[in-house]
Amino acid sequence: MAGAGKRILFIQTQAENAGAQEISRLLARELEARGHDARHLFFYRKTDGFDRMAKTLILCHKRPGNPIAFLRFCLALIRAIRAIRPDIVFTFQHFGNVFGAPAARLAGVRCIVANQVSARETIHPLVRLLDRFIGQTPVYSRITINSHNLMGDYENFPQAYRRKLVLVPHGFEDKALDLGKRAARERLGLAADKPLLGTVARLNEGKQIDRAIGLLTHRADWHLAIAGQGPDLERLQTITRALGLTDRVHFLGERAQSEIGLVLAALDVFVFPTRAETFGLAAVEAGQAGVPIVANDLPVLREVLAVDGEACAVLVDVNDEAAFAKAVETILANPALARQMSERACGLKRKYSLSAMVDAYEAMVLNETRDLVLQIKSAIVS
Structure with a gap:
C-alpha cells in the first residue's frame, strides 16, 4: 500500500x-x-x-x-x-x-x-x-x-x-469444503440418499424460489434445500404446504457466510431461478465449490457463468417448468456432464x-x- x-x-x-x-x-x-x-x-x-x-x-x-x-x-x-x-x-x-x-x-x-x-x-x-x-x-x-x-x-x-x-x-471467497456430501447432509439434518437440489438466496419474489419448489412435483424422490431468509418466506412455505411437499422442502434459514460452504457441499445441483441479477454471486460461489448449476437463462448469467467462452452452467427458461425439470434431470442422470460443468466452473476463481x-x-x-x-x-x- x-x-x-x-x-x-x-x-x-x-x-x-x-x-x-x-x-x-x-x-x-x-x-x-x-x-x-x-x-x-x-x-x-x-x-x-x-x-x-x-x-x-x-x-x-x-x-x-x-x-x-x-x-x-x-x-x-x-x-x-x-x-x-x-x-x-x-x-x-x-x-x-x-x-x-x-x-x-x-x-x-x-x-x-x-x-x-x-x-x-x-x-x-x-x-x-x-x-x-x-x-x-x-x-x-x-x-x-x-x-x-x-x-x-x-x-x-x-x-x-x-x-x-x-x-x-x-x-469472491472460495467456499469449497473438503467434506463429502453424506457428512455435510448429516450436519444439516438432510437425507443422505436422496437427490438434493438447493439454492442460497435472499427470499424475495424476484428470486423465484417458487419455481425451484415446483421442480419437486416432477420427481417424487427429489429434495430441495433453501438457505436464506426474506419477505417471501411465508408465501414459499404456503406453496410448499399446498403442494404437499413439507417433507421434501427444507428451509435452512439464514446461514452465516462461514456456513455457506457446508450447504453447497451437501448439494447435487444448485438451482438459480432468479428473475434478475447484476452478477449472480451465489451461483458463482456454488460453481467454484464444484456444484453443477442450473440457472435461469439471463444475459448477465451467460456473461458471468462462463469461463474462456465456455458455459459452466446449464441455462434454461425457468418459466418453462418442464424444461427446467428436464435440465436438472439431465445433470443428475449424467455424471460426466456434471463433472464437466464443475471442472469448468473452477476457472471462476481466476476470472473473478x-x-x-x-x-x-x-x-x-x-x-x-x-x-x-x-x-x-x-x-x-x-
Missing part, C-alpha cells in the same frame, strides 16, 4: 447476510489487512448477520416507518458519518446510494463511490430517476458497475453520469479474483483521496 492507510466507510441499506453485504465484508477485511481502517454502517437491522461484526454501526433496529422517523434517521445518518470522519465512502444498493451518498456529502465527505449492485427491474422508477440526477452532480465521485451486462443498462444515461462509471467485477477486486477498490481509495488533496492544494495556491 502506498502512503498512510485511509479510513473507509461502507454504507448499505440493511444488515443481513446477502450478496452486496458479502462484497463489502470481503472488501473491509482485505483492506484492513492492507493497513486501512474499514468500517460498516447500515441503515437498519434486518437479521443478526452483522451483530457481532467489529467496526459496524447499525442506525435503526427496523426500517423507518413514517416521515418523522425518516427525518430523524436522516439526521442521525449525517451525524454518524460526521463522527466517523471517513476519508472515502462506498455506498451500496440503490437506497444506500441515493440516501447514503448525499448524507455523506452533507457530513463533509468529499470522496464518495456509489456501487450499482441492484438489477434495474428491482429499482422503483422514481429511485432510478433520483440516482440518475445525483450521478450528474458532484455527489458521486465514481460509480462502480459489476458486469458488462449491467453497464449496458446505463448506455442511455447522460454523459455526466456515464463518465464516472468504472467496471469492477465482483471477486478476490485480490483483483480489492486492488481496484484500493486504487479508488488512493487515487480519489490523492486527487482531492491535489485539488485542495491547487485551490490554496490559487
Whole structure:
C-alpha cells in the first residue's frame, strides 16, 4: 500500500447476510489487512448477520416507518458519518446510494463511490430517476458497475453520469469444503440418499424460489434445500404446504457466510431461478465449490457463468417448468456432464479474483483521496 492507510466507510441499506453485504465484508477485511481502517454502517437491522461484526454501526433496529422517523434517521445518518470522519465512502444498493451518498456529502465527505449492485427491474422508477440526477452532480465521485451486462443498462444515461462509471467485477471467497456430501447432509439434518437440489438466496419474489419448489412435483424422490431468509418466506412455505411437499422442502434459514460452504457441499445441483441479477454471486460461489448449476437463462448469467467462452452452467427458461425439470434431470442422470460443468466452473476463481477486486477498490481509495488533496492544494495556491 502506498502512503498512510485511509479510513473507509461502507454504507448499505440493511444488515443481513446477502450478496452486496458479502462484497463489502470481503472488501473491509482485505483492506484492513492492507493497513486501512474499514468500517460498516447500515441503515437498519434486518437479521443478526452483522451483530457481532467489529467496526459496524447499525442506525435503526427496523426500517423507518413514517416521515418523522425518516427525518430523524436522516439526521442521525449525517451525524454518524460526521463522527466517523471517513476519508472515502462506498455506498451500496440503490437506497444506500441515493440516501447514503448525499448524507455523506452533507457530513463533509468529499470522496464518495456509489456501487450499482441492484438489477434495474428491482429499482422503483422514481429511485432510478433520483440516482440518475445525483450521478450528474458532484455527489458521486465514481460509480462502480459489476458486469458488462449491467453497464449496458446505463448506455442511455447522460454523459455526466456515464463518465464516472468504472467496471469492477465482483471477486469472491472460495467456499469449497473438503467434506463429502453424506457428512455435510448429516450436519444439516438432510437425507443422505436422496437427490438434493438447493439454492442460497435472499427470499424475495424476484428470486423465484417458487419455481425451484415446483421442480419437486416432477420427481417424487427429489429434495430441495433453501438457505436464506426474506419477505417471501411465508408465501414459499404456503406453496410448499399446498403442494404437499413439507417433507421434501427444507428451509435452512439464514446461514452465516462461514456456513455457506457446508450447504453447497451437501448439494447435487444448485438451482438459480432468479428473475434478475447484476452478477449472480451465489451461483458463482456454488460453481467454484464444484456444484453443477442450473440457472435461469439471463444475459448477465451467460456473461458471468462462463469461463474462456465456455458455459459452466446449464441455462434454461425457468418459466418453462418442464424444461427446467428436464435440465436438472439431465445433470443428475449424467455424471460426466456434471463433472464437466464443475471442472469448468473452477476457472471462476481466476476470472473473478478476490485480490483483483480489492486492488481496484484500493486504487479508488488512493487515487480519489490523492486527487482531492491535489485539488485542495491547487485551490490554496490559487
